[in-house]
Amino acid sequence: MNYKLVTAFSFTLIALAMNAALAGDIKGKVHLEGSSNSAGILVYIEHVDSSFAPPQKHAIMDQKDLMFVPEILPVLAGTTVDFLNSDDVLHNVFTPSGCAGRFNLGTWPKDKIRSHTFTKADCFAILLCDVHPDMQAWIAVLQNPYFTFTDKSGEYEIKNIPPGSYVLKVWCPFYEVRSSSVYVKDAGIIQKDFNLKR
Ligand SMILES: [Cu+2]
Structure with missing residues (x-):
């Protein structure tokens, strides 16, 4: 290997190592007031100053045993x-949520699929089925993958x-939305706990 190539390669490695090092973690505990179950609460950073390409792979919202599965689907x-x-x-799928365009995909039988692309971030679209009024779920459309x-x-x-400085948010259906300012440093862990009221 010639000298220039080795130097370029070394710089690339150093840059990669520095990039990997310049990141922090946030962790904590969320408590739902009046509930012993605090699983499945969505925690996310509201906005990160960068653009994030959505995945090519489609996300899946199933309708199984007369329920939407999962109940909350976060997507970029x-x-x-x-x-x-x-x-x-x-089953039918529709949403009255304006941020998702108030669509109605119609009604279709077993093993068939209909698709929708969610373009607007910061949108919590409720999904309903007009055949089964008890069915509901949410698509949480987020700006970044930090959730x-x-x-x-x-x-x-x-x-x-x-x-960087961010707004960390906690979201759970039927509970108040909570947010907190966080400052993520180059390394280390920040602890943020939340107590959600109905
Ligand atoms: Cu249904």
């Missing part, structure tokens, strides 16, 4: 969601966040 803005019917009965769910004990962790 620009993601296409495939709505699948896995039941023997007809996660709480586990059974209400704990969450978002890793490898670029350094």
Whole structure:
């Protein structure tokens, strides 16, 4: 290998190592007032100053056993969601949420799919089925990929966040939305706990 190539290669390695090092983590615990179950609460950073390409792969929202699965589907803005019917009965998908364009995809049978692309970030679109009024779910359209769910004990962790000042938000259906300013440093872990009221 010639000297120039080795030098260029070394600089690339150093740049990669520096990039990997310049990131912090946020972790904490979320408690839902009046509930013993704090699993599946969405925790996300509202805005990160960068653009994030949506995945080519479609996300899937299933309709199975007369329920939307999952109940909350977080996606990056620009993601296409495939709505699948896995039941023997007809299902419909519509949303009255303005930020998602108030669409109605119609009604379709088992094993068929209809799709919709969610383009607008900061949108929590409620999904309903006009055949089964008890069915509901949410598509959380987010600006960046720094989001996660709480586990059974209400704990969450978002890793490898670029350094900066952010608004960290916690979202759970039927509870108040909570937010907190966070400053992520070049390294280390920030602890942020939340207590959500109905
Ligand atoms: Cu249905």
